[in-house]
Amino acid sequence: MGRAVIISGCPGTGKTTLSSGLASVLNAEIISLGGLVEREGLYSQIDAERDTKVADLNRLVPRVVELIEKTRGNVIVEGHYADIVPSSFVDIVIVLRTHPDVLSNRLKAKGWSERKIRENVQAEILGSCTFNALKAYGSERVYEIDNTNLSNEEVVLVALRIIDEKPGEYRGGVVNWLSLLDVDNQLEKYFY
Numbered sequence: 001m002g003r004a005v006i007i008s009g010c011p012g013t014g015k016t017t018l019s020s021g022l023a024s025v026l027n028a029e030i031i032s033l034g035g036l037v038e039r040e041g042l043y044s045q046i047d048a049e050r051d052t053k054v055a056d057l058n059r060l061v062p063r064v065v066e067l068i069e070k071t072r073g074n075v076i077v078e079g080h081y082a083d084i085v086p087s088s089f090v091d092i093v094i095v096l097r098t099h100p101d102v103l104s105n106r107l108k109a110k111g112w113s114e115r116k117i118r119e120n121v122q123a124e125i126l127g128s129c130t131f132n133a134l135k136a137y138g139s140e141r142v143y144e145i146d147n148t149n150l151s152n153e154e155v156v157l158v159a160l161r162i163i164d165e166k167p168g169e170y171r172g173g174v175v176n177w178l179s180l181l182d183v184d185n186q187l188e189k190y191f192y
């Protein structure tokens with residue numbers, strides 16, 4: 001059993017896109033948490049207001065562990081709550097970050113409601129996926145890629161570099177939309 005590469009990040013930051021690019025280079029299997037929850041009915045309730053299914057962690061976590069253990073080669077786990085993977089099964093975590101204005105447009109393109117977009121962009125501004133990853137795995141294993149101005153191919157190359165070299169410039173916590181938006185007086189646009 002190899003330990004997993006975790007790809008986390010708020011909805012729309014590009015986890016599925018990066019995972020498939022990375023998987024073909026690393027010859028890895030992908031465990032997509034959202035897909036798994038949907039396919040195997042591993043949710044405890046449906047949040048109608050947010051139009052999402054609430055994962056049943058009591059069933060999801062052991063199932064993910066089982067799948068990781070079963071995998072012979074490299075394995076990638078992707079999802080915006082990928083910090084549920086038990087620490088001993090995790091090699092490295094890459095959290096994708098996208099500028100709030102760009103993310104907002106990507107979520108609009110998904111046809112999401114204004115409220116759902118706002119809540120998710122707020123989570124991105126506050127860095128909630130990075131926070132959760134740091135809390136679960138500690139700063140040694142958590143890295144971030146701001147993919148706002150990178151092509152899909154460039155994001156894959158940066159991810160490979162992170163996995164191989166663990167460069168300090170990508171350490172979790174380097175992306176800070178909060179202060180960037182604050183300087184430009186843009187926070188009111190998303191927090192109202």
Ligand SMILES: Nc1ncnc2c1ncn2[C@@H]1O[C@H](COP(=O)(O)OP(=O)(O)OP(=O)(O)O)[C@@H](O)[C@H]1O
Binds near residue numbers: 016017018151152
């Ligand atoms: N580096 C990138 N540059 C430009 N657009 C991108 C990039 N990465 C992803 N996208 C686009 O952003 C959208 C969301 O990407 P993707 O579905 O991979 O995100 P996700 O994090 O898996 O979202 P979700 O959490 O909803 O599953 C897609 O339209 C994708 O083509």
Ligand SMILES: [Mg+2]
Binds near residue numbers: 015016017
């Ligand atoms: Mg996805």
